[in-house]
Amino acid sequence: MDTYGEVPVGPVPIFGWGTIRDQYGRITDGSEEETFSEPEIPFPFLHHEIERLIELNHRKPMTSAELADRINDEGRYVKKDGSPMTSSHISARVSKYPTLFERTEDGRIALRRRDR
Numbered sequence: 001m002d003t004y005g006e007v008p009v010g011p012v013p014i015f016g017w018g019t020i021r022d023q024y025g026r027i028t029d030g031s032e033e034e035t036f037s038e039p040e041i042p043f044p045f046l047h048h049e050i051e052r053l054i055e056l057n058h059r060k061p062m063t064s065a066e067l068a069d070r071i072n073d074e075g076r077y078v079k080k081d082g083s084p085m086t087s088s089h090i091s092a093r094v095s096k097y098p099t100l101f102e103r104t105e106d107g108r109i110a111l112r113r114r115d116r
Contacts, residue, residue, distance in 0.1 A: 049077040061108035064090040
């Protein structure tokens with residue numbers, strides 16, 4: 001908190017060892033001929049993928065099972081162990097992000113309205 005200034009929602013490079021992936025997929029430091037790797041999936045985090053699917057559904061709320069099925073069918077987000085996404089994984093992630101998602105009266109997952 002002292003270094004970053006707020007609680008981050010994901011990994012944040014502050015200091016220490018390791019590397020930060022290049023935004024263009026370069027895998028060298030420029031001292032050699034540059035090579036490129038395949039670009040990463042644009043939604044590496046599950047909550048981003050849930051958000052995208054609800055947006056594609058015209059912001060209509062969806063069930064955890066519907067979301068899990070869509071994620072498994074599209075294959076854009078894959079769990080590290082390669083096992084299929086389940087509705088309980090979706091529910092757990094939605095619970096972690098109350099500023100992004102809310103539950104409807106019938107238990108479906110909706111995007112939380114953002115006041116402007």
